[in-house]
Amino acid sequence: MRESADVVALRALAWLVGNDDLLPVFLGATGAGERDLRERAGDPDFLASVLDFLLMDDAWVIAFCDAAGLKGEAVMRARAALPGGADPHWT
Incomplete structure (x- = not known):
């Protein structure tokens, strides 16, 4: 599932x-820059942050x-398959 999680x-x-x-909302919320988008695209932690961001709004998903x-x-x-995905969120 990890490979398909990366693809998603x-x-x-x-x-x-x-x-x-x-x-611009994503960049502002995460503090990432355009350079990060290129350089960290293969980083599982960064990819997790992309999905965390999307999951903030059902309409985005x-x-x-x-x-x-x-x-x-x-x-x-x-x-759930990326780093930190199994951690419970108490918000």
């Missing part, structure tokens, strides 16, 4: 990069999954 996260990153409205042809639960399953 990379597709989510590509989707974010192509989203002129949402990309739905829009990404619709664009990628994925089922809605694909993002949550991918996130």
Whole structure:
């Protein structure tokens, strides 16, 4: 599942990069810069942050999954397979 989780996260990153409205929100929320998008695309921790960001809003998850042809639960399953995905969130 780890390899497919990376693929889902990379597709989510590509989707974010192509989203002129949402990309600045992601960059602002994470503190990442455009250089990070290129250099850290293979970093499982960075990919986890991409999915964490998407999971903040159901509309973002739905829009990404619709664009990628994925089922809605694909993002949550991918996130669970990446570092920190098994950690409970108490928020």
